[in-house]
Amino acid sequence: MNDNPNSSRRTFLKGAAAVAGSLALPAVHAAGTGIIRAGVIGCGGRGEAAAMNAMNAGPDVHIVAMGDILLDRVQEKRTALKLKYPSQMDVPDANCFAGFDAYKHVIEASDVVIIANAAKFHSFHAKTAIEAGRHVFVEKPHAIDPVGIQRLRQAAELARQKGLSLVSGLQSRYHPGYIETMQRVHDGAIGDIVAIQETWLRPPYVLYPRRPGMREVEYQASNQYHFHWLSGDDVPQTLIHNLDRSSWALGNAAPVRCYGMGGRSTLHGEIYGSVFDHHAVVYDFPKGVRVYAFCRTIDNCYNENSSLILGSKGRCDLLQLQITGETNWTHPGTKSKMDAYDLEHVALFNGIRTGKPVNNGDYMVRSTTIGIMGQLSCYTGQQVTWEQFEKSGFFYPPLPEDVNMDTDPPVKPGPDGIYPVFVPGVTKLL
Numbered sequence: 001m002n003d004n005p006n007s008s009r010r011t012f013l014k015g016a017a018a019v020a021g022s023l024a025l026p027a028v029h030a031a032g033t034g035i036i037r038a039g040v041i042g043c044g045g046r047g048e049a050a051a052m053n054a055m056n057a058g059p060d061v062h063i064v065a066m067g068d069i070l071l072d073r074v075q076e077k078r079t080a081l082k083l084k085y086p087s088q089m090d091v092p093d094a095n096c097f098a099g100f101d102a103y104k105h106v107i108e109a110s111d112v113v114i115i116a117n118a119a120k121f122h123s124f125h126a127k128t129a130i131e132a133g134r135h136v137f138v139e140k141p142h143a144i145d146p147v148g149i150q151r152l153r154q155a156a157e158l159a160r161q162k163g164l165s166l167v168s169g170l171q172s173r174y175h176p177g178y179i180e181t182m183q184r185v186h187d188g189a190i191g192d193i194v195a196i197q198e199t200w201l202r203p204p205y206v207l208y209p210r211r212p213g214m215r216e217v218e219y220q221a222s223n224q225y226h227f228h229w230l231s232g233d234d235v236p237q238t239l240i241h242n243l244d245r246s247s248w249a250l251g252n253a254a255p256v257r258c259y260g261m262g263g264r265s266t267l268h269g270e271i272y273g274s275v276f277d278h279h280a281v282v283y284d285f286p287k288g289v290r291v292y293a294f295c296r297t298i299d300n301c302y303n304e305n306s307s308l309i310l311g312s313k314g315r316c317d318l319l320q321l322q323i324t325g326e327t328n329w330t331h332p333g334t335k336s337k338m339d340a341y342d343l344e345h346v347a348l349f350n351g352i353r354t355g356k357p358v359n360n361g362d363y364m365v366r367s368t369t370i371g372i373m374g375q376l377s378c379y380t381g382q383q384v385t386w387e388q389f390e391k392s393g394f395f396y397p398p399l400p401e402d403v404n405m406d407t408d409p410p411v412k413p414g415p416d417g418i419y420p421v422f423v424p425g426v427t428k429l430l
Helices: 009-017 045-056 071-084 102-109 119-131 146-162 176-186 216-222 240-249 340-354 361-380 386-391
Strands: 036-041 061-068 096-098 112-115 135-138 166-168 193-202 257-263 278-284 290-297 304-311 314-317 322-325
Touching (some): 045 061, 061 071, 112 119, 112 340, 119 146, 146 166, 278 361
Parallel strands (some): 061 096, 135 166, 193 290
């Protein structure tokens, strides 16, 4: 499995430039039509954006099916995407699916499945799609608990055996500027890494209003970022990008253990659901390196997203593409994402066209595990070791395949509309 999909900026730019030429290759999809049929599971903002990224990877990529908990959300995103990509949006009414079983129909109608729904379902839906012979793009986090990680590992291995692509939404690995800057770190530009600080401070995710007559499970699923049993909370949900970059900087290493703290300090009704609004996690990596990771989701506060790699001879501000110290260097290009969201799809669809599948399973499993470890430590107030996690059969109930419109959610609001949260020092999970 490929830990780093490409090793240099030059390789990446070459791959992106090759898209047009690759379209002339013989098609091995959609019964020889030359069209790659893509289906989208999850039609929130990220699902819509991922569909656009997929279509940006070439005019032969057509969206043919869409599914979500809410049918009107499917129809809304279909209409918006049709205006932007009129020749690539081929989703008839019959291929607009709603409910918790919508994924089955999207998989059936597609050659490639784009998974961008609640993270609870990511590894389950990915494995199901791969079992059906579909290529898969799956957003982060790729799981939210140890059982989900086990399924993700199985999905990655099955994709390798079947010659199918499994591509991750951890787009940092596809950012040309990050790739070049990280290579300089690996080549010794800042000396030996002694510590890393990862920070992502931001406002809360958007809240979709509760509609009259809406079932509690339907409401929670349509606001999945606010519920721990659906999203996994903010360490695996948001800080995973930073933690993936830390592992990458350390040679794709895994931590030995972590300990964290967190809670909910700002209670303003149901917007916070059952998740915490602040977290801090310390990870112990091999060779004595510590990673200090922070995230917060509160309005009207200072915001920052950064990855600072501290070395014995200098430091790297990765997101600013800058190295200072004994070596002073700034990437000559833009400090933007450099279309990394598009480039991960370029890699996916080029792999399909050329018959050279891309498998990001190794770092998908590792980085997602790092995020979940930190979240579980924050929830319980206990140290969590890598070995302990690997042996655990814990999952947030119910299992994803058991969730339907009649499911009684594991968390419910109190009389004041506030959902209960885990209590560090009291809550026991692993």
